[in-house]
Amino acid sequence: xxxxxxxxxxxxxxxxxxxxxxxxxxxxxxxxxxxxxxxxxxxxxxxxxxxxxxxxxxxxxxxxxxxxxxxxxxxxxxxxxxxxxxxxxxxxxxxxxxxxxxxxxxxxxxxxxxxxxxxxxxxxxxxxxxxxxxxxxxxxxxxxxxxxxxxxxxxxxxx
Amino acid sequence: xxxxxxxxxxxxxxxxxxxxxxxxxxxxxxxxxxxxxxxxxxxxxxxxxxxxxxxxxxxxxxxxxxxxxxxxxxxxxxxxxxxxxxxxxxxxxxxxxxxxxxxxxxxxxxxxxxxxxxxxxxxxxxxxxxxxxxxxxxxxxxxxxxxxxxxxxxxxxxx
Numbered sequence: 001x002x003x004x005x006x007x008x009x010x011x012x013x014x015x016x017x018x019x020x021x022x023x024x025x026x027x028x029x030x031x032x033x034x035x036x037x038x039x040x041x042x043x044x045x046x047x048x049x050x051x052x053x054x055x056x057x058x059x060x061x062x063x064x065x066x067x068x069x070x071x072x073x074x075x076x077x078x079x080x081x082x083x084x085x086x087x088x089x090x091x092x093x094x095x096x097x098x099x100x101x102x103x104x105x106x107x108x109x110x111x112x113x114x115x116x117x118x119x120x121x122x123x124x125x126x127x128x129x130x131x132x133x134x135x136x137x138x139x140x141x142x143x144x145x146x147x148x149x150x151x152x153x154x155x156x157x158x159x
Numbered sequence: 160x161x162x163x164x165x166x167x168x169x170x171x172x173x174x175x176x177x178x179x180x181x182x183x184x185x186x187x188x189x190x191x192x193x194x195x196x197x198x199x200x201x202x203x204x205x206x207x208x209x210x211x212x213x214x215x216x217x218x219x220x221x222x223x224x225x226x227x228x229x230x231x232x233x234x235x236x237x238x239x240x241x242x243x244x245x246x247x248x249x250x251x252x253x254x255x256x257x258x259x260x261x262x263x264x265x266x267x268x269x270x271x272x273x274x275x276x277x278x279x280x281x282x283x284x285x286x287x288x289x290x291x292x293x294x295x296x297x298x299x300x301x302x303x304x305x306x307x308x309x310x311x312x313x314x315x316x317x318x
Contacts, residue, residue: 001160003248003277011273012254036258076276089162095171099195101311103304113299114170117235118162121287128280140272145262152260 006045006083015137018071024156025064052082077129090118165204165242174296177230178308183315184223211241236288249277
C-alpha cells in the first residue's frame with residue numbers, strides 16, 4: 001500500500017491556508033512556490049480537497065483557496081480521504097464461496113470473520129486520523145514557523 | 160490505497176494450512192482448487208509468506224506448505240506485511256524544507272509533526288492486526304466449516 005504524495009502536500013497546504021489573515025484567499029502559485037511543488041499536480045490535489053468540502057475555491061486574479069469549514073472541524077482523515085478516497089484498502093471478494101471448498105450461502109449470511117478483522121484495523125486507523133484537526137496542526141506548529149508564516153502571509157490580505 | 164487480493168487469499172489459506180492433520184503438507188493445487196484461485200498468482204503469494212517465515216515449503220510429490228511457526232505466534236499483521244511489505248504507506252518527503260517557505264535545518268531536527276501523526280495512525284492499524292493470531296482465526300471458524308475441512312483435509316495425511 002502506498003499513499004499519494006498529495007497527502008503530505010495537502011496537510012501542509014491546508015494548515016498554511018488556515019493561517020491566512022482576515023480570511024484572505026490563498027493563490028495556488030503562492031502554495032506551489034512556498035513548498036517548491038509542481039503547480040499542475042498541486043492543482044489536482046487542491047481540486048480533490050474542494051470536491052470534499054475541505055476547501056473552497058474563488059476564481060479570478062484575487063482568488064484562491066479558503067477553508068471550506070472551521071479549522072476545528074477539518075480532521076487529518078478528511079484530508080487523507082479527500083486524496084485517497086474513503087473506500088477501505090481491503091475488499092473482500094468472498095473466496096469462501098468459491099472453489100471446491102465453497103461454503104453454502106446459508107453459512108455466509110454474516111460477513112467473513114477475516115474481513116471484519118481487517119476492517120476493524122482500518123477503523124482504528126481512521127479513528128487515529130480523526131483525532132487531529134487542522135486547528136490542532138496550527139496550534140502545534142512551532143512559534144518561530146508561525147511568526148515567519150504570519151509575516152509572509154500578510155501580503156495576501158493586501159492584494 | 161489498495162491492498163492486494165493476495166491478503167484475503169493468504170489469510171484463508173494460512174488458516175486452512177493450520178487445520179491440516181498430523182503435520183501433513185498442503186499442496187498448492189489443493190489450495191487453488193479449494194478456493195477457486197489461479198495457481199500462478201497463488202504461487203507468488205505463497206512464496207512471499209515463505210520468505211516472511213509464516214510458511215515453510217517442502218518440494219516433491221508429497222510436498223507442500225506448512226506453518227513456519229506455531230499458529231499462536233502468526234498474526235494477521237504478519238500475513239498482511241508478508242504480502243504488502245512492512246514499510247508504512249506514508250513517506251514524508253520533508254516538503255517543509257523545500258521552496259520559498261523552507262525551514263532552516265535547525266528547525267527540522269525533530270520529525271515533522273504531521274508525519275508523526277500519520278505514522279501514529281499506521282501504528283494503530285498495525286496494533287489492531289497484531290491482536291489476532293492464526294490460532295484465533297481457526298478458533299472462530301464456524302464448527303460446520305471446521306468439520307467439513309477436517310473431512311476434506313484427512314486425504315492429505317494419507318498421501
